[in-house]
Amino acid sequence: MATSWGSLFQDEQQLEELARQAVDRALAEGVLLRTKQEPSSSDVVSYAPFTLFPSLVPCALLEQAYAVQMDFNLLVDAVSQNAVFLEQTLSRARTGSLAVWGHLCSFSSALVLLIAQEKERNIFDQRAIENELLARNIHVIRRRFEDVSEKGSLDQDRRLFMDGQEVAVVYFRDGYMPSQYSLQNWEARLLLERSCAVKCPDIATQLAGTKKVQQELSRAGMLEMLLPGQSEAIARLRATFAGLYSLDMGEEGDQAIAEALTAPSRFVLKPQREGGGNNLYGEEMVQALERLKDSEERASYILMEKIEPEPFRNCLLRPGSSARVVQCISELGIFGVYVRQGKTLVMNTHAGHLLRTKAIEHADGGVAAGVAVLDNPYPV
Numbered sequence: 001m002a003t004s005w006g007s008l009f010q011d012e013q014q015l016e017e018l019a020r021q022a023v024d025r026a027l028a029e030g031v032l033l034r035t036k037q038e039p040s041s042s043d044v045v046s047y048a049p050f051t052l053f054p055s056l057v058p059c060a061l062l063e064q065a066y067a068v069q070m071d072f073n074l075l076v077d078a079v080s081q082n083a084v085f086l087e088q089t090l091s092r093a094r095t096g097s098l099a100v101w102g103h104l105c106s107f108s109s110a111l112v113l114l115i116a117q118e119k120e121r122n123i124f125d126q127r128a129i130e131n132e133l134l135a136r137n138i139h140v141i142r143r144r145f146e147d148v149s150e151k152g153s154l155d156q157d158r159r160l161f162m163d164g165q166e167v168a169v170v171y172f173r174d175g176y177m178p179s180q181y182s183l184q185n186w187e188a189r190l191l192l193e194r195s196c197a198v199k200c201p202d203i204a205t206q207l208a209g210t211k212k213v214q215q216e217l218s219r220a221g222m223l224e225m226l227l228p229g230q231s232e233a234i235a236r237l238r239a240t241f242a243g244l245y246s247l248d249m250g251e252e253g254d255q256a257i258a259e260a261l262t263a264p265s266r267f268v269l270k271p272q273r274e275g276g277g278n279n280l281y282g283e284e285m286v287q288a289l290e291r292l293k294d295s296e297e298r299a300s301y302i303l304m305e306k307i308e309p310e311p312f313r314n315c316l317l318r319p320g321s322s323a324r325v326v327q328c329i330s331e332l333g334i335f336g337v338y339v340r341q342g343k344t345l346v347m348n349t350h351a352g353h354l355l356r357t358k359a360i361e362h363a364d365g366g367v368a369a370g371v372a373v374l375d376n377p378y379p380v
């Protein structure tokens, strides 16, 4: 991808002045993070890392990404409702068993319970959502899993109460990694799942996003099974898939491992984790495969074909470092929203995008993991 900011990259002085202005603007607009040193306090904050310039994104790709989001919403919904598919898929990856509770009730208030950690660098992002809701007269209470296990309760109709107030929606900003679940936290999660409050996401929807599920979805016939009669949506979805390979014990897994060991630069090894920084590449991947290949543990990983986007130049800004013009690659994400009531989909839409950009020397990484930075697509 070519960039049209080329001339600005040459002029170091101008670049520094632009960077100073951009950082002040980011701070003034609330593009903030708590610091690594003080993740529980907002006394000292800094800006979230970002690119000085927007990155060029072809219009056609941006439109394609937006268009396919509603299909992805349908797919996530179909997977989350298919307990048999989830159980079968995830029991092999040994990520735990599943029970899905479907229960509807009406609420006397519209209180939102936001589950968060105390150490939360990304609190301003969460506050922005709280503020938007408050502007619509919807109140948000922030609590930890520990608070839920101490003070949360269900009545006989499974209505959820927190500190005596009825909760309509539970929004999880914690509970995405095994390390975030003590026994007490598991019990709190179970209580929340059993309640008739709307969960964002409920456990089934969360599991629908796991790497193992992604890999199983790319198997021939899977999309057809999950989205019967929706051949156009299936074609749009499949057009976005990269190669994904199971490492389950057996011939298929043996072959995938053999291929990855022969051409390591073409693959990425992924465990059942999210949040960035967990995937293995190159020599590290080879070592892990050598260690895992004869053990059943390998089934909890998947292999993915490595995506090699064309690099371009941009200037990365991050607190404590001087502005750096480097070769970068980007990853575009679209936010999807859907609401289902019983069997009826009452909303299915997209709600904006997130472009994350990183220097090419980093194989893996999200913004929270400290590798990628926030960016804006410049449609061309």
Ligand SMILES: Nc1ncnc2c1ncn2[C@@H]1O[C@H](COP(=O)(O)OP(=O)(O)O)[C@@H](O)[C@H]1O
Residues within 6 Å of the ligand: 242, 268, 270, 273, 274, 275, 276, 277, 278, 279, 304, 305, 306, 307, 308, 331, 363, 364, 365, 366
């Ligand atoms: N197939 C791939 N090819 C190249 N890089 C990848 C690939 N899959 C993941 N990555 C890199 O690793 C990061 C994290 O991987 P991802 O699968 O999105 O897991 P997570 O759930 O941690 O976000 C991505 O943001 C991207 O930078």
Ligand SMILES: [Mg+2]
Residues within 6 Å of the ligand: none
């Ligand atoms: Mg990711």
